Amino acid sequence: MRKFLLNDVTVLLVVSVIAGSLLAGAISYGANAYFAKTISDLVGDYGEFDLLIQVREEAVEDATAHIQAVIQDYFPGARLKQSVTIPTTGKTPIFIALPEEFKTQKVYENIDATFAGIPGGAGVSIMTEPRLAIRGVPEGAKPMLTEYINQLEGVRFSFRDGASIGVILKTIDKLTPVTQAVNDYLKRYQIMEISFPVGNEAANPVRTGDLIAAELISRQQLKLVQNVSVNTNQDDMAALVSTMLELKRFLSNYASAITLTPTDGAKFRRGDVILFQGQDNAAPAAGAEPDRTNVLIEVTTLRADGKAEGRITQGDAQFLTNLTGYRLDQEKNLIGQAVAEAAYRNPRQDLAKALTELVSLAEKIPGMVQDAKTLSRIGQNALNQYGGALNALERTLAGVESAGTAIQAATGGLAGIDTARLETQLDNSSKAVGNLINTLQVLQLLQGNATNSINDLTTVQNNLTTLRGQVAALGTIARDAQKAKAAIDSIIQGGQNTLSTLRSFNAAEARSSLADANQKLDQLAALNVALISSQLQYLAAAAPQMKDEEIYRSIRLLDNFIAGQVIPGAKIQLLTTGDVTADSIMPVVQEQVGHSDFSLYSTAMGVIEPNPRGELYAILLEVKAILAGMTAIIVTILLLGLDHSAIMTFMRRQRLARQADAAGWRRFVRRFRLGLFARDKVYGMAVGAILLTGIFALAGGGIPYLPWIGVPVVGAVLGYVVSRYAERISPVSGDEVLAGEALGLSAEQIIREIVIPSGRPGLMEKLNHRKMKLRGGHR
Template sequence: MEAPGEEEKVMLSFFRDGFYKDFIVLIVLTIILGAVFSSGIAWALDSYFGDALDDMIGEYGEYDVILHIREESKDAAMRELERIAEQHFKGARLSQTLTIAGQANFFFGLPEECRTRDILENIASYFGGVPGLNGYTLIIEPSILIRGVHSGVRSELQEQIEAIPGVEFAFRDGSNMIVLLTDEEHSREVSARVEEILAQYQIVELRFPMGFEVDTQQVGDEAINIIKKMAPGRRYSNVTSAEYGEELDAFLKTLVEMRDFLMSYASKVRITVDPNVHLAVGEQIAVQGTSGQELEPTASITDEHVLIEVTAVYGDMAEGMITRGSIAQSIDKLVQKGYGVQSDGVITDFVGEVELENERYRLAYAISESLRLLEELDELSVQANAAVDNADAVLNTFQEALMQLEVLQVQMRQLNDGIAKGGTGSTGEQLLVTLLLNGLFQSLAQAAVNAGEGSIDSLENLDIEEMRTSLNGISEQIANVQDIDVQAIIQQIEFVRDTLPNLEDEEIGQSIRLINTYLGGQVIPGERIQILVHDGSVDEKEIEKTLQVELDNPYLHTYSTSVGMVNPDARSEIFRILKEVRAIVAGMLAIIYTGVILVLDHATIFSTLKYIRAARKPVTNRWLRIFDPIKILGGSLGALILFTVYQLSRAQIPMVTPPMIALCGFVIGLLIAIFAERFSPVHTKEIMAGQALGLSNVQIMREIVIPAGRPGIMNLLNRWKQQF
């Protein structure tokens, strides 16, 4: 059994004859250089990004607002901003910076006298008319940003915050509150004080599932009374925010309407369920669709098949919705055989006849036919108007002819009477006139018979005026039709046709599913009541059960939120991130540096130590093999260098604690000690020659090992002491 001190002796003798001084200097210098290296590079990166940031967003406090403008409007926006600056903010600073993703950004710095609460709270009203404005971000400095300030406590908070020394004023920016400071140096203490103030409040939120109609005032008051009994000594008020609820209601109504529209717009699917099949809502059915492929049980469905989800079952009838694929563009009903489909896409048995009606195509067809009708109607009215005019003209002609006939009849009678009175003896001329007149009258009489009247008297009986009135009525109606702006109707129907969603059945089906998911309460919370707790807090989970019982609603849940959250402003946030990045980079560099320096310098020492030890008596002690002094030295050295460099360079890797860093250094050092000969092999023959020539360890190191070793700090330091 070997003396346990032999190993230590090897190491001690190695360092004892003078090399320990070199070694100590090496370690100190390694640590100092490591800290300078890690923090220097990290600082350079930090500085570079900081400068780049300053270039991008200006110096601290230089600008107060970033205006986000659509790229195509930036020229117009610049002119308008210059006008606004001239009109409202004389002396304002304006600068255009980066354009990112089609959005140009303009910086606007308010003159000192314009940095008032009124202006800042109403900043949107000044810039609302800027062409292409997509929004703005306040970057006023020095400031503290409080996010998500509840409207129920905003005024109270503002009053308290403005009383804090170092606060110039606080103002609202949407749901946030910005606390403007008199000086940046107050930032830390004001932040702390604001957090203290915020901590005095708590919002307890009572959430009800979707579908519950709650009178938020009444139930809120009831809840407050219950909570008061459970947690007395605090003040409570119902601060349920209406804004959010109303917006949500409107959104939900829109969703419901949209879903109903989509359901009516989707193809109708009716399933006549086979008597041997029990169909349930949610099951999948496949039909052939437009593909020529017959469905075969046990086969898998293809992309060309149509997949239907059963949405309702009424005895032997069911309804469904197409969730994949589309059916033919036809107004006719399509009947196909439906087969069940497993979740893995395998077709199962026949489930029934499926009737499919393409409602979208029918609607489009109806609109198209309506447009044709309207175009015909326009033409028809014109032609009808011309027909009425013609009829009226015919009537006038007829009336005039009738009057002339009556005059002719009278004149004939007079002529006949005159002839009769002229002499007893008929002459041949008289006889001829009489015969002609009789013939004429007979012809006229015959004409009247042909007209259905039987005589001129009957022609006179025709109600021409009545006919004219009727024609006038028709004419007026035609005029009324012509007054209708058929073209406008056509345009609007065309507009409706064009604006109808161009959706396939599967898109409609998926959208309906998604809307149902939302409406089912999986995404959107239901009704809620918010109770503000002053001067303390309550355990919301403790009161939840009591509220469930007392308010008779087992689905009620309670949550606790703060009335606001202190956030560093955007710039500080960026700098904080940069600082974090710097610390992470420093940490990574410290680790890399430790590894490299251990390989370049210390691995040589470990290799030499191992060689020297090998010439001694071999280690037989099991514990010494486990707790090998060279490995322990390597680990300790790694831990020391990494830990110290890490701390000195102010490195900080998230989730990594200083003991973990020391452990990491130990592991690196240990590994390098184990594999030292591979990392840094030494010339053992030269070392042996040095030993044989009576050189001390320090001389061997300085004159043989280090000069032939890897270039590093040790090599550099050694040059001062090296004689050959």
């Protein structure tokens, strides 16, 4: 039995694997050839054509003639092939094979312009093989990536293919190494994308991105930070985009700023349209349709205080005479209830007023300069006389001090006289003389001869009164002299302080300042004021006389155009190395943007895009492998059933004949062991695993989601299943086996002479026929 297994079964397995692999390979190859032929009829052989143009079925003749003319003018020697019309799309593919001299970067990048204007055409697709495509690369990063790719071995050239980068290779065997090299290069870099929500977009993402990149390099010493939102190497396009962004920013600031205050608890939503009377003769009425003369304002920003900001989409701010706004139902196009009161600021009016004031100011500059120079000369003269004034002040103070000294000397004696006492004594004396006069007057009445004495005493009394007045005057003079001396001392002290302050004044510095001022005045006087005034007047006249509605439409048009290069303010893309994290650059981005209402995340620099044609052929290869694998499974089942089921049946009968009865748990254990590890089942699993694995390997089989380690497992499962039903597939006569044993035949002879001939016809029967000795057995 062992000799049979080692010799005959081994030979059978080898022959079975070879035959099975040939059958599986033939079936899979035939199917693959059929599908490949079908595809080739549609799109040509691999690498046969370079361009694909799809045209509408009804315009095929005109399009073909147009393409032929282009080929004759630009690509002499090119070959054209018209394919069958695709019913589902109604378009006919037209293929073009270019001569080798026209397969260049310049030709491929201008291919759309070359074939522009084809009747019924839908663009040109490049299908040169072998080819690699990289998508998702920001516009500004494409020059760096293409420069690297062009230096790789095996690369013929690279070119811009719409939003992707196409790479044409020299040979197909360079596809894998070039793909790996490009993948490794893409992993070294990343794109930090800053996305802004609607309403908080960057006014000029190009300039903002450049500022962020410069700040990151300066502050964080990063090796590479580059703004790749647009291709800055294309100077004309970058300048155009930046200019248009600045123009958009100017127009946005040039439009009227509208503030809407809700009334009666109304709530605004972004995108709401508020209608105002405008130039209409009557105020808006709820339920009516809007008029072209009404002013429409779109809500753009919601404020925390409940108010909203908006922009005029129809009309102009100058027509906002009635500031009551009504909500507009945009679906029904009907006017709703009053919901807002508007306030606005018109920058265009402010600019015109400011320019007018500047013109008036410019015209006054010459007179202002002349007046200032006159004042400067007066100041210079005052500074020139400053020293003499100080000397005169010193002399004046000295004279005042001398006068004070003289007054003190002159009145020093008077100060020691007690004038008040003298006045009292003189008063008393005057009164005494008066009493004496009164007495004499009485005596005169008696004697009549006292007149002379009375006159003399009256004279004395008058003299005493006069003297008293003079003494009082002396007292006043003394007191006034003391006051004058104190005033003079105060004047002298104040004068000394003033003189000290004046001496601390830096007259030289003042002269220098005046000289600088005179120089600047001369420069100001040298200005061409007439030119400035005329230019200001020109600027005032040249300022765009635009309505808010025109500004709104212009901004929309700019957005549509700029969207072809960079989303208008919605995102900024920065190229960095792979080790930079979003958290590390977040503070700098917030500082430059001015707020935190944005998203910052990292994306790949680019992704290698599968080649559609290559993917199609890869699918065909997968189909071929699947067909080979399925055929291998079917062949394995057939070989197990036709060639090996009889052997497994014989093994089972031998096992049952020698099997002793058991009871209890031993019976359960034996049944479990024999159910998996019986000789016939082990044989079936081993043969099934060998057959399926061998046929899979030689035929190139493959089944999705089935790894190679699973192939022998599947083969073993098939062998086990066949072993379970072997007796039904190839029954063996027990009487014939018993007769053979009675004749003294060995197990190997019984298999060759009885079991195999009585089994199913197959390879085993053919191989065994030459070794049979008893020719009368079953066949």
